[in-house]
Amino acid sequence: KDEEGNVAERCKKFMSPPITPMEVLEKRKEEISSRMEMLIMQTQAEFCRALEEVDGGKFKVDRWSRAEGGGGISCVMQDSNVFEKAGVNVSVVHGYLTEEAAKQMRSRGKVLKGKDGKLPFIAMGVSSVIHPKNPHIPTVHFNYRYFEIEEEDGSKQWWFGGGTDLTPVYIDKEDGALFHNVLREACDKHHPKYYPDFKKWCDRYFYIRHRGETRGIGGIFFDDLDSPSQEEVFKFVKSCAKTVVPCYLPIVHKHLKDSFTQEEKDWQQVRRGRYVEFNLVYDRGVKFGLATPGSRIESILMSLPLTARWEYMHEPSKGTREAEMIEVLRNPKEWI
Amino acid sequence: KDEEGNVAERCKKFMSPPITPMEVLEKRKEEISSRMEMLIMQTQAEFCRALEEVDGGKFKVDRWSRAEGGGGISCVMQDSNVFEKAGVNVSVVHGYLTEEAAKQMRSRGKVLKGKDGKLPFIAMGVSSVIHPKNPHIPTVHFNYRYFEIEEEDGSKQWWFGGGTDLTPVYIDKEDGALFHNVLREACDKHHPKYYPDFKKWCDRYFYIRHRGETRGIGGIFFDDLDSPSQEEVFKFVKSCAKTVVPCYLPIVHKHLKDSFTQEEKDWQQVRRGRYVEFNLVYDRGVKFGLATPGSRIESILMSLPLTARWEYMHEPSKGTREAEMIEVLRNPKEWI
Secondary structure (H helix, E strand, O other): OOOOOOHHHHHOOOOOOOOOOHHHHHHOOOOHHHHHHHHHHHHHHHHHHHHHHHHOOOOEEEEEEOOOOEEEEEEEEEOOOOEEEEEEEEEEEEEEOOHHHHHHHHHOOOOOOOEOOEOEEEEEEEEEEEEEOOOOOOEEEEEEEEEEEEOOOOOEEEEEEEEEEEEOOOOOHHHHHHHHHHHHHHHHOOOOOHHHHHHHHHHHHOEEHHHOEEOOOOEEEEEEEOOOOHHHHHHHHHHHHOOHHHHHHHHHHHHOOOOOOHHHHHHHHHHHHHHHHHHHHOOHHHHHHHHOOOOOHHHHHHHOOOEEEOOOOOOOOOOOHHHHHHHHHHOOOOOO | OOOOOOHHHHHOOOOOOOOOOHHHHHHOOOOHHHHHHHHHHHHHHHHHHHHHHHHOOOOEEEEEEOOOOEEEEEEEEEOOOOEEEEEEEEEEEEEEOOHHHHHHHHHOOOOOOOEOOEOEEEEEEEEEEEEEOOOOOOEEEEEEEEEEEEOOOOOEEEEEEEEEEEEOOOOOHHHHHHHHHHHHHHHHOOOOOHHHHHHHHHHHHOEEOOOOEEOOOOEEEEEEEOOOOHHHHHHHHHHHHOOHHHHHHHHHHHHOOOOOOHHHHHHHHHHHHHHHHHHHHOOHHHHHHHHOOOOOHHHHHHHOOOEEEOOOOOOOOOOOHHHHHHHHHHOOOOOO
């Protein structure tokens, strides 16, 4: 239903007009790339509005364009009432794949044959990282993206990727269950294996190898999803995108008034340090972005927290809530 | 002169006994690997004592061993009077090169022929990063190291690497000149091209590509130094190691009582964030360490500051001292 109505009308609710001109989106409204662009714009707007409502602050909205083609809209709320740093970014870029990008994709098993070695692509996605001030409100991250590459013979390869994952500072089993349940329900509507498979993939992907810890308590993660059909996968991604508000906002509201000590705040800062380690050392999107000429560094690195801390040999005492957190990160568990 | 006297006597001044048993060092006292181990231990002790004197605090001394062979001594002073985090680490490790390590060395042009593919190695070094609390006292980093690999025919390949570099939060031309002068004097005693070449290498190495900025105002950096002779290169490295106190401590003393504002402290925190970006994304030693099984993560990451900050779209106003700093990082200059 929410794909009905004319494009211009729907765009009124967005944080900023879409990257692709509205007339083009209207004319090509049946195409997956247009529908996906509308979906990521809508996801950005719904999530930002929900965060603004609970915070009382306003997002700063930056439109940017990329010399090589396309652009994005970065929404950031920094040092606000509830959130230390909240970033929700949309990008719709096109051009030719760099050698490095093609190499990375081939290493994942893709066969790419370009015309004169050139591979035109379109990539679009919405991604977000929210770092709250209160250590009892977890950090959340999500990203939903679509990729299209044109091959030598004019045919198109396409795939979707994405996921949502939660990084609490302290374990709250009820929060973990709620979060995973909302994601499972979205998955189960499309395939009974999606939730169990993508839950495992998430734990495996968000793994800080040198620490022997996951970044958080997981969620779902998938990539290179290109079957059974473009329509089916899009519908699945849409179901996932629809969960970003209901899987996170109830948790924010629940802990909004939780009191906390300086020790709890310090522990949050140490965990923020680990978040930075994952993002800078392992995250594929960040590595890809930093190595891509013309990419917007500030939008890529807006996932980093406002503040972080590295204490030499920090090890929580046995039996503490901090030790309980570490234990779960070392041994990912089932939440539902 | 300072290599005279018996080993046991000299070791009394160290932060902890050396990794190699003293009897072995005494017996092999003419060998470069023994002399280098004594030098790195002595450098650690002299630097730590000088920092303790100015700070009033004491280093925590941790001895650690590596299952695969060798070990280290990590000295850390955290959240003290003058220093937010000061780490001075010695390591002396041996074993067989991992595939990854051999590959990295080959990519730098080394020809390595192992017996049955196995390459026994010894690696040792002293490395340090000092993050002061006062934003007018710069961060300093140095590292001096020696590497030896045994080839198929029993012959040994060896080389030295190292450098010292300064990362101020604000430009102080006098500090920059003092720092570079002390390094140049040490270099000039050995070869007139060392300072100009290694100064350039330093600016090139400590470059945060995605920011288009160097990490700091440089110093010297060199690697794979294996000529004219082991004795000559060792003497050069020794000269460099002897500069760590005189090139930094005068700067610490000069700014010890400088007052600072919250804005200056915030700018320091933003610069700390860039330090983290360089170390986690580009530093060869960190990347190598994080990827090496059995390496001591806490010693590798003790180079990270206690606290850091990432502000979205932080850009100093024109004409400010912050803008002056950025300008120098974007266009490395000559200090002497």
